[in-house]
Amino acid sequence: MVKEGNPFYFYTSSNLVELTGERADTLEELLTILKQCSGSAIFYHVFQSFRDRHFAIEKYHSDFAQWISTSLDDEVLAEKLGALDVRDFISIRDMRESMIQVIEHHLQEHPACKERTGKTPFFLSQSISVAMPTQYAVRNLEGFCQVMERVGVFSIHYHLVEARLRLGIHTNDFSYWFRTSLNREGLAKKIEEIDIYLHPLEEIRKLILRKVQEEIRT
Amino acid sequence: MAFVSLTDYEPIVGKQCIEELYLLAEGLKGKRIKMVNSTAVGGGVAEILNRIIPLLNDLGITTLWTVIKGGEDFFEVTKKIHNALHGEGLSFPPRMKEIFLEVSRENLRYIDLEQDVIVIHDPQPIVCIESKDRTHAKWVWRCHIDISNPNEEVWDFLKGYVEHYDVALFSSPRFSKQLSIPQFLFFPSIDPLSDKNRDLEPEFINQVLDRFHIPQDKPIVTQISRFDRLKDPLGVIQAYRLAKRYTDCRLILAGGGASDDPEGELVLDEVRAEAKGDPDIHILSLLPTSSLEINALQRASTLILQKSIREGFGLTVTEALWKKKPTIGSAVGGIPAQIIPNFTGALVHSIEGTAYQIRYLLSNPEIARKLGECGHEYVKEEFLITQALRRYLLLFHVLSHPGERIIFL
Numbered sequence: 001m002v003k004e005g006n007p008f009y010f011y012t013s014s015n016l017v018e019l020t021g022e023r024a025d026t027l028e029e030l031l032t033i034l035k036q037c038s039g040s041a042i043f044y045h046v047f048q049s050f051r052d053r054h055f056a057i058e059k060y061h062s063d064f065a066q067w068i069s070t071s072l073d074d075e076v077l078a079e080k081l082g083a084l085d086v087r088d089f090i091s092i093r094d095m096r097e098s099m100i101q102v103i104e105h106h107l108q109e110h111p112a113c114k115e116r117t118g119k120t121p122f123f124l125s126q127s128i129s130v131a132m133p134t135q136y137a138v139r140n141l142e143g144f145c146q147v148m149e150r151v152g153v154f155s156i157h158y159h160l161v162e163a164r165l166r167l168g169i170h171t172n173d174f175s176y177w178f179r180t181s182l183n184r185e186g187l188a189k190k191i192e193e194i195d196i197y198l199h200p201l202e203e204i205r206k207l208i209l210r211k212v213q214e215e216i217r218t
Numbered sequence: 219m220a221f222v223s224l225t226d227y228e229p230i231v232g233k234q235c236i237e238e239l240y241l242l243a244e245g246l247k248g249k250r251i252k253m254v255n256s257t258a259v260g261g262g263v264a265e266i267l268n269r270i271i272p273l274l275n276d277l278g279i280t281t282l283w284t285v286i287k288g289g290e291d292f293f294e295v296t297k298k299i300h301n302a303l304h305g306e307g308l309s310f311p312p313r314m315k316e317i318f319l320e321v322s323r324e325n326l327r328y329i330d331l332e333q334d335v336i337v338i339h340d341p342q343p344i345v346c347i348e349s350k351d352r353t354h355a356k357w358v359w360r361c362h363i364d365i366s367n368p369n370e371e372v373w374d375f376l377k378g379y380v381e382h383y384d385v386a387l388f389s390s391p392r393f394s395k396q397l398s399i400p401q402f403l404f405f406p407s408i409d410p411l412s413d414k415n416r417d418l419e420p421e422f423i424n425q426v427l428d429r430f431h432i433p434q435d436k437p438i439v440t441q442i443s444r445f446d447r448l449k450d451p452l453g454v455i456q457a458y459r460l461a462k463r464y465t466d467c468r469l470i471l472a473g474g475g476a477s478d479d480p481e482g483e484l485v486l487d488e489v490r491a492e493a494k495g496d497p498d499i500h501i502l503s504l505l506p507t508s509s510l511e512i513n514a515l516q517r518a519s520t521l522i523l524q525k526s527i528r529e530g531f532g533l534t535v536t537e538a539l540w541k542k543k544p545t546i547g548s549a550v551g552g553i554p555a556q557i558i559p560n561f562t563g564a565l566v567h568s569i570e571g572t573a574y575q576i577r578y579l580l581s582n583p584e585i586a587r588k589l590g591e592c593g594h595e596y597v598k599e600e601f602l603i604t605q606a607l608r609r610y611l612l613l614f615h616v617l618s619h620p621g622e623r624i625i626f627l
Contacts, residue, residue, distance in 0.1 A: 012238055016612040017403040019394040040623055052599045058561055070559045119567065120554045123391030125403065130615050132241050132627040152234035165624070 005181030008173075010136040010147055012155040013162060015048060015127040022124040027072060028114045030064070031103050033124055039092040041126040043165060046086075046095065048127055050197070051157050061197040063122075064099065071118035077106045089169055129162060141182070141216050148209050153201040160204065161196055174208065187215045222269070222411055224276050224607075230410050231604050239604065242611040243277035245627055249614060251281040252333040252355075256296065256342035258285045262406065262533070263339050263362055266606065269409050273607050279614070284329050286343045292321040296342045299376070302369035303341065304528075310371050319345060331355060335614060338383075347382045356617040359383040360404065364530050364551055366392050384617065389531045390552040402613065405555065406531045407606035408540060408597070413509035415540055418517055426514035432470065432500050437520035437580050440470040442512055442537075445485040445503070448528045449473075450548075453569045455492050455499065457525065460573035462498075465580045472502035472515055516541050521579055521586070525572050526550055536601045539563065539593030544586035546575045556601070562593040 020041065024030040034042075045063035060066040060082040069078035080102050089095040107114055134155060136147040148156075159173035167176055175188035190211045194204060228236045253271060257264050267283055274281040288296075295314050302308040322345030329346065331353040338346055339360045350357055359380055365373065373395075380386055381397060387404040388394045394401050408415050427434060439458060443449035451471050458469040471489060486503060493499040504511060516522060522538035522545045529551030536556060538545045545563040547553040557563035564575040579586040599605070619625045 012241070014238065014242065014608055014612055016609060016616055019388060019391055019401045019403055021394050021396040021401065023391075052596075058558070066558075120549050120565075121392065123394070125391065126623075128612075128616050128623055128625065130242065130612050130625045130627060132238075132244075134241070152238060154234075154238065 004139045005177070005183075007137045007139050008144065008177045008181070010134045010138075010151050010155050011131050011158055012134050012152055013129045013131040013158040014154065015051070015129050017044075017125050017127050020124045020126065024122040024124070025117050026115050027068070027074070027077075027103065027107065030067075030122055031100065031107070033122075034064070034096060034100055034103070037124055038126060039096070040165075041124055042092050042096050042099075044126045045124075047161050047164065049125070051154070051161070051201075067118065067120075067122045071120050071122070072113070072116060073119075074106075074113060074116075077103065077113070080106065086169060091169060095169070129158075131158060131162075141184075141212055145209055145212055145216070148205060148212070153205065156201055156205055156208075160191075160194075160208075184215060187211065190215075221272060224273055224604075226411060227602075227604050231598060231602065235604060239608060239611065240277070241627075242608065242615070243279060246611060246614050247278035249279050249335065250333045251279055251614070252330070252336045253281065253283045253339065254286065254329065254336065254343045254346060255283075255339035256286050256288070256293075258283075266407065266603075267339075269412075269603055270606055270610070273603070274610065277607075277611075279611075282330075282333075286322070286325045286329075288321045288325070288342075291317050293342075299341050299372055300363065302372040303363055303365045303376075305367040305369065308369050308372060310369075310375065315375070322346065323348070335617060341376055344376060344379045347379050350382060356385075357383045358385055358387060358613070358617075360387045361393065362389060362406070364390075364393050364528075365395065385613070387613070390555045392552075392554075402609075402616075404609050404613075405601055405605070406533060406536075406552070407601050407603045408533060408536050409603045410540065414513050415537060416513070418510070418514055422510075423514045423518050426511050427518050430500060430502055430511075430515075432468065432518075434518065436498075437465070437467040438470060438518060439467050439521045439523060439576055439580075440472065440515055440519040441523040441525065442472050442516060442534050443524070443526070444473040445471075445482045445489060447485055448526060450525050450527050451485065451489045452492050453527075453572070454523055454525050455489070457523075457569045457572035457576060458499070460570065461576035461580070464577050467520070467576070467580060468498045468500065470500045470502065470515060470519065472500075472504055472512065474504050474506050474508070512537075513541075516543060519543055521546065521576060523572065523576075524548065524553060525566070525569075526553070529553055532556065535563075536597055539590075540597045540601075542587075542590035542594045544579050544589045545593060546572055546579070548572075556596070557593075558596070561589070562596045563589055 022033055024033050049063050050061050065078045065082040068074050084098055138144045138147055163173040171192055175191045178184040179188035194207055253267055255263050271281045271283055295318050298308055326349050331349055333355045336355045337358045337360055340362055347357055381399055386401040389406050441454050489501055516538055522543045524532055524535045524547040526548050531552030535547050535553055546566055547557045549565045549567055557565045559565045566572045566575055615625055
């Protein structure tokens with residue numbers, strides 16, 4: 001028998017990028033910005049900006065690591081920042097602290113890096129999201145799969161990534177629904193374990209579908 | 219220009235994208251928008267307004283367009299202001315300010331301000347904000363030009379007006395300023411259905427190359443730019459020569475701006491002299507109406523260069539990326555916003571760097587192909603007219619929900 005729960009309403013979202021007017025030309029300036037900027041700016045540069053490049057995987061998902069690699073040519077630090085695992089943090093504040101610690105530690109070891117000017121500046125941004133309902137609502141896993149096959153990738157990004165702003169850094173709307181409405185803890189965990197940075201969004205769609213279809217079969 | 223409907227873009231950007239635009243427009247139907255600029259034809263701003271206003275109206279958002287009027291003396295002043303914002307030295311005597319203010323205020327008498335949103339494009343009509351208290355409209359200043367290194371006296375004068383607007387829009391993060399009002403990123407855009415960017419039949423491309431006597435016997439490296447020293451055409455020839463020592467290729471330098479610009483004619487002569495009769499260098503002085511020819515030259519190219527010394531946003535880069543061409547661009551103006559190094563193209567800082575990237579990409583066609591593919595996808599996500607439309611729709615929602623970071627429709 002198909003297990004049904006409260007409906008899951010598929011939303012989609014679009015972002016308008018807000019420019020803060022702040023920029024960093026050196027690592028020291030980036031560190032100052034990191035200490036002072038809003039949480040939503042951190043969220044934007046770590047989670048949101050890669051949405052517009054969702055069709056492929058860059059070396060670093062975080063804009064901070066990407067800039068340190070390509071503009072400052074400091075691959076050691078870029079790798080350290082890039083290796084920070086989202087799953088190790090409980091909040092944006094926590095993640096910010098870790099990034100600051102990694103950079104400060106690096107500067108202690110390599111003080112000459114402090115004032116080296118990047119080839120291009122880092123511009124601090126944040127974004128405003130406009131979320132809207134799509135025509136799709138589902139009550140069970142079978143219906144979920146049907147919609148998942150056709151919904152836009154920005155809808156997937158909204159429920160899988162942007163949801164972290166509302167629900168907490170570790171989870172997402174799909175897992176929340178599987179857990180609280182369909183009582184499927186195992187499936188909820190499997191979706192939370194998807195590494196959002198290692199796959200383009202179209203591949204993430206296939207991964208989610210595969211995991212849900214496996215759940216239906218068991 | 220034939221009327222283009224939003225659904226005409228569906229085969230290019232996909233059904234979901236068009237559906238989302240309709241969803242975004244749903245709650246905005248009946249809103250009244252006024253665009254104000256200083257010219258109805260010619261120039262990038264008029265071109266984008268000509269294309270985007272019908273699309274906004276197609277979505278049920280009543281969008282009107284007013285062009286301000288002024289005499290020769292007014293436009294001489296605004297031209298000087300424009301150049302000063304690009305960093306040119308300028309003394310800004312009281313008489314110039316008087317002309318600017320008088321004509322602007324005269325225009326205000328004829329502009330219908332009964333709108334929901336008024337978008338003022340560039341500095342020419344900026345003084346319209348003096349009427350802010352006479353309306354309930356939200357006021358937006360859309361700055362299309364690079365003001366990253368402005369003449370400070372002129373910028374200080376304009377900033378006094380800018381900060382009375384509700385928001386400001388800039389074409390690149392590097393063009394933004396520290397302001398007391400919110401500012402948003404509005405990338406310029408290209409129209410994939412225009413003659414400069416639409417798909418072409420291979421036969422037409424071959425005809426164009428035959429007409430310009432360009433054999434397709436070896437890789438073609440191309441820079442499309444007007445003949446202007448800031449586009450560094452001589453540097454392009456030097457980079458081509460350095461690269462050609464290792465990898466045989468042809469170079470096309472094509473652009474307009476020579477026939478009606480004495481300095482352009484001079485630069486064209488310098489370029490011809492530097493080419494020294496090399497049969498593999500093709501120098502083409504094109505008419506402003508040569509959109510289809512430019513399209514064909516870009517599509518026939520193996521690599522595209524934009525080795526500018528200074529640049530606005532650099533829409534020639536956008537056009538090249540859209541055509542899936544591996545693109546090498548200088549790290550100036552809006553080019554770094556488009557070329558993410560080793561992902562959507564190659565970013566360079568010197569003639570030697572340009573030469574190396576030409577060699578590298580001609581020798582590694584698979585890497586070049588991958589860059590071209592990613593560049594195309596990136597343009598689809600960020601720099602097409604449908605994205606410009608999306609940003610306007612988002613902006614109108616944001617203006618109706620001040621202070622909210624997540625807006626639920």
